[in-house]
Amino acid sequence: MKYQAPRGTYDILPEDIRKWHYIEDIIRRLTTLYNYSEVRTPIFEQLDLFQRSVGEDTDIVEKEMYTFKDKKGRDLALRPEGTASIARMVAERNLQSSTREPLRIWYEGQMFRYSRPQKGRYRQFYQFGVECIGSPKPIIDAEIIAIGWQILQEAKVPDVSLEINSVGCPECRDKYNILLKEFLYKDKDKYCTDCQRRMEQNPLRIFDCKNKTCQHLIEKAPRMLDNLCEECAQHFEEVKNSLEMMKVPFIVNPEIVRGLDYYTKTAFEYKINYLGAQDALGGGGRYDGLIGYLGGRQTPAVGLSMGLERIILSLEKSGFSFSEEDNLEVLIIPIGINPIQASIEMMQKLHEAGISAIVADEGSSVGSNLKYCDKNNVSFAILIGDNELKSGLYVVKNIKKKSQSEVKKEEVIDFIKTHEVVVK
RNA sequence: GUGGAUGUAGUUCAAUGGCAGAGCACCGGAUUGUGGUUCCGGUUGUUGUGGGUUCGAGUCCCAUCAUCCACCCCA
Numbered sequence: 001m002k003y004q005a006p007r008g009t010y011d012i013l014p015e016d017i018r019k020w021h022y023i024e025d026i027i028r029r030l031t032t033l034y035n036y037s038e039v040r041t042p043i044f045e046q047l048d049l050f051q052r053s054v055g056e057d058t059d060i061v062e063k064e065m066y067t068f069k070d071k072k073g074r075d076l077a078l079r080p081e082g083t084a085s086i087a088r089m090v091a092e093r094n095l096q097s098s099t100r101e102p103l104r105i106w107y108e109g110q111m112f113r114y115s116r117p118q119k120g121r122y123r124q125f126y127q128f129g130v131e132c133i134g135s136p137k138p139i140i141d142a143e144i145i146a147i148g149w150q151i152l153q154e155a156k157v158p159d160v161s162l163e164i165n166s167v168g169c170p171e172c173r174d175k176y177n178i179l180l181k182e183f184l185y186k187d188k189d190k191y192c193t194d195c196q197r198r199m200e201q202n203p204l205r206i207f208d209c210k211n212k213t214c215q216h217l218i219e220k221a222p223r224m225l226d227n228l229c230e231e232c233a234q235h236f237e238e239v240k241n242s243l244e245m246m247k248v249p250f251i252v253n254p255e256i257v258r259g260l261d262y263y264t265k266t267a268f269e270y271k272i273n274y275l276g277a278q279d280a281l282g283g284g285g286r287y288d289g290l291i292g293y294l295g296g297r298q299t300p301a302v303g304l305s306m307g308l309e310r311i312i313l314s315l316e317k318s319g320f321s322f323s324e325e326d327n328l329e330v331l332i333i334p335i336g337i338n339p340i341q342a343s344i345e346m347m348q349k350l351h352e353a354g355i356s357a358i359v360a361d362e363g364s365s366v367g368s369n370l371k372y373c374d375k376n377n378v379s380f381a382i383l384i385g386d387n388e389l390k391s392g393l394y395v396v397k398n399i400k401k402k403s404q405s406e407v408k409k410e411e412v413i414d415f416i417k418t419h420e421v422v423v424k
Numbered sequence: 425g426u427g428g429a430u431g432u433a434g435u436u437c438a439a440u441g442g443c444a445g446a447g448c449a450c451c452g453g454a455u456u457g458u459g460g461u462u463c464c465g466g467u468u469g470u471u472g473u474g475g476g477u478u479c480g481a482g483u484c485c486c487a488u489c490a491u492c493c494a495c496c497c498c499a
Binding site for chain 2: 004005007058059060063064081111113115116117118119120121122125126127194205258259276277278279280281282283305306307308309310311333335336365366367368369370371372373374375381383385386387395397399402404
């Protein structure tokens with residue numbers, strides 16, 4: 001085989017696309033109900049944008065970005081996530097927003113990360129995201145979390161758990177980091193090599209370490225949640241209250257750390273436990289500093305993103321049956337070459353009437369064409385041969401009823417419309 | 425980036441170092457213009473790719489590509 005899709009990429013085939021339409025329809029419907037508008041941003045951006053917003057020390061920036069120079073020598077990168085572009089767009093266009101009237105937007109599209117592929121982890125993958133920009137209020141955090149939750153419920157993804165945490169603001173987080181590092185450095189040499197590395201780069205990750213020794217050591221470590229400043233603690237309480245009002249079930253997990261640096265205060269993840277190593281469907285959080293950091297007006301914001309592949313994989317795993325795509329309604333079967341023109345004209349009239357139809361290959365037998373109709377749930381077959389050309393009466397077969405009528409060619413459309421059986 | 429498993433027809437899978445096969449799917453036919461079942465027949469192919477060992481390689485060795493699994497990380 002000469003060509004293959006590049007490593008970590010794949011084609012969505014006709015028989016798979018309905019799965020995507022299914023989840024995309026739900027995303028559109030739910031975001032519309034909450035008055036969010038879709039936006040589309042470029043698939044690549046200045047490299048610098050991601051380095052600054054996602055964070056220099058993150059895995060994404062350190063080793064997972066598709067970077068390239070264009071012909072003018074500009075440093076660019078395929079987007080590894082969506083929020084950076086949204087923040088850039090808001091800052092660049094100076095999009096007006098306020099607490100009274102936050103900007104509610106959502107997006108969907110391909111993201112790119114150079115990581116080792118596995119099931120549910122690809123180098124090109126689809127994410128959708130929902131972002132509310134302009135309000136610092138906790139009820140907006142809850143709104144975002146609830147939208148993601150409802151989308152997963154609507155889609156019938158089984159056994160999702162929602163875990164929330166607060167990672168604090170720059171003030172209390174910096175204080176906490178000093179506290180935590182002091183604690184960690186006390187027994188620095190006792191931690192595994194991974195954790196010694198994490199101490200420098202992302203100390204919070206040590207809480208996730210599976211090594212027993214590290215787990216034991218970290219048990220007594222100070223927790224972010226216990227060291228929030230008054231404002232952040234208050235904010236977190238109100239997010240929890242709002243979620244309760246919205247009847248969105250959650251658990252507080254003080255170990256939720258997101259892999260991006262821009263988060264402040266609220267952080268959350270939607271998790272499942274049946275896709276192997278891939279246990280996160282998505283997550284998000286508040287990023288009050290990002291837009292200002294990128295040169296825009298200081299604007300608080302909160303958002304979420306989720307992976308479409310993982311949602312679809314969860315549904316497949318649970319045996320969910322996706323609805324069928326629309327079937328062909330009419331197959332026109334010309335018998336011999338004389339009726340070809342009449343067949344094409346018939347097809348065009350059907351199309352004008354909004355009825356899907358194609359003309360069968362004139363060289364194949366009537367029998368095999370009817371078999372095709374049976375197998376593919378085609379509703380009607382129209383037979384046109386020399387006799388029909390002469391009489392102007394076409395043979396219209398109702399495949400499901402196994403019945404056959406001779407219909408004046410001018411009346412075929414009406415006949416089909418009145419005899420159409422809606423099968424769902 | 426680390427460690428491991430796998431790769432044969434459209435698909436699911438066989439084949440001791442000795443002529444590449446079966447089910448499903450697909451196509452054709454069962455008196456030439458009529459149906460899902462049945463019966464008969466047919467094609468399934470650069471054995472992922474490139475080297476090597478051998479009289480002979482799907483099988484053994486090396487490299488490479490891809491998929492999967494566990495790390496890492498995350499969607």
